[in-house]
Amino acid sequence: MNVLYFAWVRERIGLPREQVQTDAATVNDLVAELRAREDRYDLAFSDLGALRVALDQQLSDFDAPLAGVREVAFFPPMTGG
Amino acid sequence: MRITVQEAPFDMGTEANAFAAGHTDMGAIVTFSGVVRDLPDDPLVAMEIEHYPGMTESALTDIATRAQERWSLGDVLVIHRYGRMAPGEQIMMVATAAPHRRDAFEAAEYLMDFLKSRAPFWKREITANGASDWVSAKDADEDALSRW
Numbered sequence: 001m002n003v004l005y006f007a008w009v010r011e012r013i014g015l016p017r018e019q020v021q022t023d024a025a026t027v028n029d030l031v032a033e034l035r036a037r038e039d040r041y042d043l044a045f046s047d048l049g050a051l052r053v054a055l056d057q058q059l060s061d062f063d064a065p066l067a068g069v070r071e072v073a074f075f076p077p078m079t080g081g
Numbered sequence: 082m083r084i085t086v087q088e089a090p091f092d093m094g095t096e097a098n099a100f101a102a103g104h105t106d107m108g109a110i111v112t113f114s115g116v117v118r119d120l121p122d123d124p125l126v127a128m129e130i131e132h133y134p135g136m137t138e139s140a141l142t143d144i145a146t147r148a149q150e151r152w153s154l155g156d157v158l159v160i161h162r163y164g165r166m167a168p169g170e171q172i173m174m175v176a177t178a179a180p181h182r183r184d185a186f187e188a189a190e191y192l193m194d195f196l197k198s199r200a201p202f203w204k205r206e207i208t209a210n211g212a213s214d215w216v217s218a219k220d221a222d223e224d225a226l227s228r229w
Contacts, residue, residue, distance in 0.1 A: 004133070006131060006133055007131055007215055054133070057140075073133060073136070073201075076203060076215065076218070077217075078199065078201055078218065079197070079198075079202060079204045079218050080161065080173070080198070080199075080201075080202035081172075081173060081196045
C-alpha cells in the first residue's frame with residue numbers, strides 16, 4: 001500500500017511517501033502499526049483530531065476499512081483559497 | 082468548467098476577460114481572487130503552498146460540479162497556484178457566470194468556502210525573522226460549510 005504524508009506530517013515523519021506492507025483492516029489499525037514503529041511516527045500521529053485522511057484520493061474517516069485501497073494519505077486540515 | 086492547478090503566476094484580467102467572452106447569454110460574472118497578504122508585525126518573505134497532485138484536481142472538479150448542480154450557472158473557472166509566492170501575488174481565483182447575479186455570487190462563495198477546507202492545499206508562511214510556520218485551519222472555515 002502506498003502511504004503519503006503532506007505538510008507538517010511529512011516533515012515530522014521525514015518522508016513524502018513510502019510503501020507499507022500491512023494487513024491492517026482499518027485506517028486506525030494502520031495508524032497503530034505506524035505509531036509502534038518509531039518515535040517520529042508516534043509524534044506525527046499523537047493527535048488524530050489534528051489530522052485528516054484520504055483513501056485513494058477521497059477524504060475519509062479513521063474507522064474506514066482499507067480493503068481494496070491502494071493509496072492512503074495523511075495530512076493536516078487543508079488551508080486552500 | 083475549467084480547473085487549473087499551476088505553479089506559474091496568472092493575469093487575473095486576462096483570465097476574467099477570456100472567461101466572460103462567449104457568454105452573451107450570461108448577465109452576471111463574479112470573480113474573486115485570493116492574494117498573499119503581508120503580515121503587519123513580522124514581514125512576510127514568502128508563502129509556500131503544497132498540494133496533493135491528482136487529488137487536488139479531482140477535489141476542485143467535484144466542488145465545481147456540485148456548484149453547477151446547485152445553481153443556474155453558465156460556466157465556472159477555478160485557478161489555484163502552488164509553490165512559492167511573494168506578498169501581493171495572486172494565489173488563486175474563482176469566476177462564475179450566470180444569467181442572474183444571485184446565482185453567480187452564491188456559487189462563488191460556495192466554491193470559496195469548500196475550496197478553503199476541502200481542497201488539499203497547505204500554506205506555509207516564511208517571515209523575515211526566520212519563522213516558517215504552517216498556517217492553521219480556522220474553525221470558522223469549517224463552520225462556514227454548514228450554511229450550505
